[in-house]
Amino acid sequence: MFSGVFSEGVVRKAIQKGLIEVQVHDLRDYTTDKHRQVDDRPFGGEEGMVFKPEPLFAAVEAVRLAADAPVYLLSPQGRPFDGRLAEEMAGRSQAVLICGRYEGVDERIAGHLATDEISVGDYVLTGGEIPAMAVVDAVSRFVPGVVGKEASVRHDSFVGDRLDFPHYTRPRDFRGLKVPAVLFSGDHKKIETWRRRMALEKTARRRPDLLARLPLTPEEQKLLAPGRKERNES
Numbered sequence: 001m002f003s004g005v006f007s008e009g010v011v012r013k014a015i016q017k018g019l020i021e022v023q024v025h026d027l028r029d030y031t032t033d034k035h036r037q038v039d040d041r042p043f044g045g046e047e048g049m050v051f052k053p054e055p056l057f058a059a060v061e062a063v064r065l066a067a068d069a070p071v072y073l074l075s076p077q078g079r080p081f082d083g084r085l086a087e088e089m090a091g092r093s094q095a096v097l098i099c100g101r102y103e104g105v106d107e108r109i110a111g112h113l114a115t116d117e118i119s120v121g122d123y124v125l126t127g128g129e130i131p132a133m134a135v136v137d138a139v140s141r142f143v144p145g146v147v148g149k150e151a152s153v154r155h156d157s158f159v160g161d162r163l164d165f166p167h168y169t170r171p172r173d174f175r176g177l178k179v180p181a182v183l184f185s186g187d188h189k190k191i192e193t194w195r196r197r198m199a200l201e202k203t204a205r206r207r208p209d210l211l212a213r214l215p216l217t218p219e220e221q222k223l224l225a226p227g228r229k230e231r232n233e234s
Contacts, residue, residue: 005133014146022136023063027051030058039102048103056109060096069094070115073105074128074135078117081135085118089135090142097135099128161214162203165195197223 002024006012014020028036032054039049060071070089072078074097089095098105098114110117120131140146147153168179182194200223203211216224 001129002133006136010146011137011140014140014143017145019143019145020140025059025063027055027059030055030062042103046103050103051101051105051109053106053108053113056098056105057113060098060113064096065094069096071096071098071113072135073098073100073110073114073117074119074131075100075104075110075117076119076122076124078119081118081120081131081138083138086135086138087142089139095139097128097132099132101127161210162199163207163210165199165202193223196220200224 002022006015006022011020011022015022027038031037038052038055040052042048042050064071070092072089072095098109118131118135120134125131141153168183172179172184180194182190185191200211200216200220203214204224
């Protein structure tokens with residue numbers, strides 16, 4: 001599942017340049033029985049199968065290079081994965097990701113092996129592989145040199161707990177939908193102010209929960225205040 005994703009795009013280039021290293025480990029390689037069993041029926045009679053602790057503990061202990069390397073269990077029960085955590089993980093020399101499956105993992109894995117549980121959303125997938133791909137992609141963007149124009153990362157959505165400002169390209173007029181005139185003003189300060197206002201307004205409309213925890217400066221409060229100029233004016 002991972003080979004296709006990690007052999008394309010920005011992640012592939014980052015691996016080729018030696019900026020990041022991604023290793024995928026098969027849990028069955030860390031089993032000791034002849035059937036290479038990684039899961040078993042849950043105690044208590046519930047439906048489904050649960051990951052056994054033995055192969056997961058053995059795998060993590062084998063691949064973890066330092067005692068302080070974080071071990072993240074990908075689970076819908078975890079705390080939300082966000083840009084702040086992605087940036088934090090990018091500063092680590094190693095991070096171990098455990099991909100849950102089936103009905104989940106033995107609770108001793110979550111409680112005594114993983115240092116944190118993270119979730120990519122309030123929904124259930126068939127396994128943690130797709131979330132792991134998303135995490136690797138998001139984290140890699142914060143590694144210096146991975147993204148060609150590093151300044152673009154600073155303007156991404158969720159950096160600084162706000163959404164990105166609108167982007168436009170040619171043509172200036174498409175079916176009567178015109179690019180805001182301010183972007184052709186040549187006044188870089190005015191353009192930057194417009195972008196900040198648009199980012200704040202979009203965040204207020206689409207993700208008010210982000211704005212609620214964002215400490216706005218007096219200038220940003222004015223940008224959001226009612227009675228401001230129309231958003232497309234120069």
